[in-house]
Amino acid sequence: MRRFGIFTFLFALPLFLMAHGVSEVDQEILSKGGLLAYIRVGAGHMLTGYDHLLFLVGVIFYLSGFRDIVKFITVFTLGHSITLILGTYLGYSVNEHLIDAVIALSVIYKGFENLGGFERWLGVPSPNLLFMVFAFGLIHGLGLSTRLQSFDLGEGQLLAKVISFNIGIELGQVFALIPIVYVINSWKKQKSYDAFYLAANYYLLIAGVFLLVYQLSGYFSA
Amino acid sequence: MKKQTILIVLGLLLSSHDMYFKPGAYFLEPNSAASIELYNGTFERSENTIDRNRMIDVSLVGGGKRLAVDSSQWKEVEGVTVLDFIAGDAGTWVAGLSTYPKNIELAANEFNEYLEHDGVLDMLVWREENGELNSDAIEKYSKHVKTIFQVGETLTDDWKTVLGYPIEFIPLENPYDLHSGHAMKVKLLWQGEPLANQLVYVGSEVESHDHGDGEAHSHEGTEAEADHEHDALQQLRTDAQGVVTFDISHQGVWYLRTIYMALSEEEGLTHESNWATLTFQVGDGHSHHATEVHEHDNEDVWGIPSYVYWVGSLLLLFGLFYWFNKRKG
Structure with a gap:
């Protein structure tokens, strides 16, 4: 029963936080607030952006030890910060559906890799994870940048606003990762961890495919 | 100086002779019955109606087409000239009206008073500096008004249509693509060219009742006026490119007004003025793909x-x- 409670908490967390993710409200906050508003909206976006969180869940599953987690999350943060800041500052954006479809692919990729898909089904070793996390970080950052640019950022202080939004993203990421890391590490001590591992990673595959189909259908019907 | 500005603004609010196009509702349903009121007086109150034979042009622009309005579509209701029409397809529409010039003869003191009350300060200063305060005036004037309203949800580019009036405001962004907190830019054209360093007054009212239902509301009389809170008029100037910039501080109806007055070389006249206004409403913003x-x-x-x-x-x-x-x- 306790395990089920933890289980529910981990995966339902974004559901409860999601109630805050209303674009019009975000725009109102950005329009009326200063740089702190950008931090707030950035944090809220990360907490309600379940594709980013699903990818991070996949990364955390693969890692063992606090040092590993810090290393990989730092690389992911570096990757998404580069494209978020540069993309927004230079006014470069991509189709929202297509970039989110690629982010969905990153979720599929992580589930597939965690299930040993490369070795088991393709007969090849997994690509270097650190490199892949950095590459997917760049893609997630471009998605975040496209999202930020969909708001009216008003006049002036563009770089400061982008950096504030990025700080919010990092704060949201840390806030979301704390319970995720706690739950996964706690479960590792349980006998049912193997079943949990398989269930969670097959779920990542299914959720990733669903998000991919959803974004592509949005792209082709737009 | 501050006191003088307050008096001018008060004068503009209470006793100017502007003309405004004021839709009963700025957000309309496609193909629904609608009306636009033509106020002649202040933004808050129309003092008299305008005869059809004074109108050179009345146009509705939407869907990339400019439609001439039939004079039979007008009616008068207690000092307000009202245009009834059927809103077209979804899009951002523009309505415009331009009047034939009329002449008015004023004694020097009346003319000075009018310049002060209506905010034509550059001409008043010129008269002071050139010792003309005691000169009577015969002025030719004409008025050119525009309004922008939104039909349905689809935003179109009709809002930037240049109607070709002697003087007119052209927004540089779709007002229905904006929301509060944005700095809006509007270009002022005189004979098709940007008019630099021109005084422009910007006012607004905060709606306390919903205009989003697509139904026309009557704004006549004191009851309707009590539904709005009016912000202080801003006195601004266009820059070298003829652009005036102001902050959209809140949702509601916004208006711009200007009077461009020059000395006239025409026989029997001393001055010529062209008046322009623009009205629109800022809602919660329809852009930024936030609703996508x-x-x-x-x-x-x-x-x-x-x-x-x-x-x-x-x-x-x-x-x-x-x-x-x-x-x-």
Whole structure:
């Protein structure tokens, strides 16, 4: 029963936080607030952006030890910060559906890799994870940048606003990762961890495919 | 100076002779019955109606087409000239009206008073500096008004249509693509060219009742006026490119007014003025793709509420866990 409670908490967390993710409200906050508003909206976006969180869940599953987690999350943060800041500052954006479809692919990729898909089904070793996390970080950052640019950022202080939004993203990421890391590490001590591992990673595959189909259908019907 | 500005602004609010196009509702449903009121007086109150034979042009622009308005579509209601029409297809529409010039003869003191009350300060200063304060005036004047309103949800580019009036405001952004907190830029054209360093007054009112229902409201009389709170008039100037910039500080109806007056070389005249106004409403903003489908928001996917997916996800996850756990056991 306790395990089920933890289980529910981990995966339902974004559901409860999601109630805050209303674009019009975000725009109102950005329009009326200063740089702190950008931090707030950035944090809220990360907490309600379940594709980013699903990818991070996949990364955390693969890692063992606090040092590993810090290393990989730092690389992911570096990757998404580069494209978020540069993309927004230079006014470069991509189709929202297509970039989110690629982010969905990153979720599929992580589930597939965690299930040993490369070795088991393709007969090849997994690509270097650190490199892949950095590459997917760049893609997630471009998605975040496209999202930020969909708001009216008003006049002036563009770089400061982008950096504030990025700080919010990092704060949201840390806030979301704390319970995720706690739950996964706690479960590792349980006998049912193997079943949990398989269930969670097959779920990542299914959720990733669903998000991919959803974004592509949005792209082709737009 | 501050006191003088307050007096001028007060004068503009209470006793100017502007003309405004004021839609009964700035947000309309496609193909619904609608009306636009032509106020001649202040933004708050129309003092008299305008005869059809004074109108050179009355146009509705939408869907890339400019439609001439039939004079039979006008009526008078207690000092207000009202245009009834059927809103067209979804889009951002422009309505414009231009009047024939009329002449007015004023004694020097009346003319000075009018320049002060209506905010034609550059001409007043010129008269002071050139010792003309005691000169009577015969002025030719004409008025050119525009309004921008939104039909349905679709934003179109008709808002930037140049109607070709002697003087007219052209927004540089669709007002229905904006929301409060944005700095709006509007270009002022005189004979088709940007008019630099021209005094422009910007005012607004905060709506305390919903204009989003697509129905026309009457704004006549004191009852309707009590529904609005008016912000202080801003006195601004166009820059070298003829652009005036102001902050959209809140949602509601916004208006711009200017009077461009010059000395006249025409026989029998001393001055010529052209008056321009523009009205529009700022809502909650329709742009920035915020209303487009995005899976981060609390929106429905394929018409199914988000919570269904989340409950489904939990059930799927639990089902997978149960299955793998049982298989292992």
